[in-house]
Amino acid sequence: MTTRVIVSNDTQPERVTTPLAEVRDLTVRFVSREATVHAVNGVSFTLAPGEVLVILGESGCGKSVTLRALMRLLPAKRTVIEGAVRIAGHDVLALSPTALEEFRGSVVSMIFQEPMTALDPVFTIGTQIAETIVRHEGVSRAEADRRALELLELVQIPSARRRLSAYPHELSGGLRQRAMIAIALACRPKLLLADEPTTALDATVQIQILLLLRRLKEELGMGVVFVTHDLGVAGEIADRVAVMYAGRFVEAGEVGEVMKRPLHPYTQGLMGSTVHAGLRGTRLAAIPGAPPDLSRLPPGCAFAPRCAFAEAVCRERLPEEKHLPSRHMARCIRVAA
């Protein structure tokens, strides 16, 4: 499990990194008698160890569903997941229920937006962390308690020993979020999935949690897939950004590149709608209209109905991925590859 390949050899400048996560043509559909909702429609990406990919998009674009599909946290009866998901050597979509239980927590774990609903209100923080460790690693409770204390210190909870016996409601929002991160890290996952973990926090606390996640990622060498609607958050934490619209990545690339030269009209619109200093007295360049209904997706580019540059061909055929040499991808006919 913990095979470590050391490539810091001077005679070998070529570093060959096998991806930590590899997702190919992921589709997720929710099927009910009334309708089929096409939540994710062919998402592909790879993630290197220690890399942070931010999936950026608005509500209903499929970003959280993508994240949940990576650890199969979707209701099995009503969900059809297709494609290939490989994480740290595991074929996630083929895992048996028992193997899946082992996989969750120790290979991949997740943190959520609302720690109050993700944490169990009737157990102390210490118990919830220790329980995870005992369950996955079979160590004694005393050993697990010791590790729980270490973890609270790792996520910089002040007076950690006292906080072990605190219930979630006794902690402030920021401390609860730190406690949830501690639980997620309890079994040293290789991949951390973060679903808007700072959205419900105050501004001065949000930046603390972002900096904490950045430091933990450096120290523990985890890969991180981070979902957010906030461009500023992406700017603080991402190595790469993927912009999602109607279940597809419409643009992806290194964060600096995407922020400086957004190629897709949707990304450009998103940036134009984001209020920042210097816009006072101007009209915001809002995107007209609303995102499409995912149960009735148009055949072509899903953004075409809201796009100022749309042509007939956009509505007929799905634009292909265009790749620029700067490792920058966009799904738009206007991009010359």
Added chain:
Amino acid sequence: MTSVSASRDPRDRGGPAQPLLSVRDLTRHFVLARGIFGLGRKSGVVRAVDGVSFTVAKGETLGIVGESGCGKSTTARLLMRLIEPDSGEVVFDGETVGSGGMGLREMRRQMQMVFQDSYASLNPRLPIEDSIAFAPIVHGVPKARARAKARELLAAVGLAPDQFAQRYPHQLSGGQRQRVNIARALALEPRLIVLDEPVSALDKSVEAQVLNLLLDLKRDFGLTYLFISHDLNVVQFVSDRVLVMYLGRVVELGPVEAIYRAPRHPYTRALLASRPSMDPHRRMTEPPLTGDPPNPINPPSGCRFRTRCAFAEGVCAEREPALSGSFAGDAHLAACHMMVAGSGHSLAPARA
């Protein structure tokens, strides 16, 4: 902003020089029953809003910012009398609101509110047209006229009346519902609208649409806004003046350019510095503040920010700093001992 439309308003009594809204020493404490937070602990008092004073000029937008628990939403509810204040005075265009002065019914004709949760603030069983017409009918407008007006307002907020008038709230998106709430707030032709986090629950692209709409409506209807938000960028975009709150107190108040260019209170500085940069090449390395905002139950003595302030000294625990400018007539006020000559703080300016 211009007060052209305000000066044409027959309801305008004091002229443009008289503030539309003047709030003095507004206070509301919530007393917690003994025992809720565990046995043996003393009962607490949440000092939600503690001596808040400000004015809103005719035609301007005053932004109120602060983190959760700072009392910004309680202030809005106190102004609308959705909660009764313990003490303090609210004066609307020269007339005191409450006993002996302007009645609540009249006050709510002139002052309306839009809430953050667009779904919870609409009646799920009423078509939106009826929700919008409801208040005018209560205030004596004939039904047919109120309905016609509701349709006009729907058009004004960008919802085609023929398509939307008969829809129910659950048939609308979040952005559309917030437009309905804005239309409803306009139905009584108010002069002031209190907007409590009106775009916080919306997606960015929709947020921009609604902000543009709010600016258009302000111009077209000659409105005055009190705009409450935790989002510093949004507040900067819409406000003429900004009020910063911390644990129930005003810590800084002034023109938007002054506050964003040269914030004076250490809390305002930290709040502004906490904004993510949008530039991956200039990432933050240290958080401007550590810890969460403290619990508003039994807040710290003296300056309430001192427990998180890097510059706190003895005097900060002893005395609460008053809101003051750095010269007579200064429109930019801050409540910090470092600003006041002779306050006893080592970083205070020398006495003139």
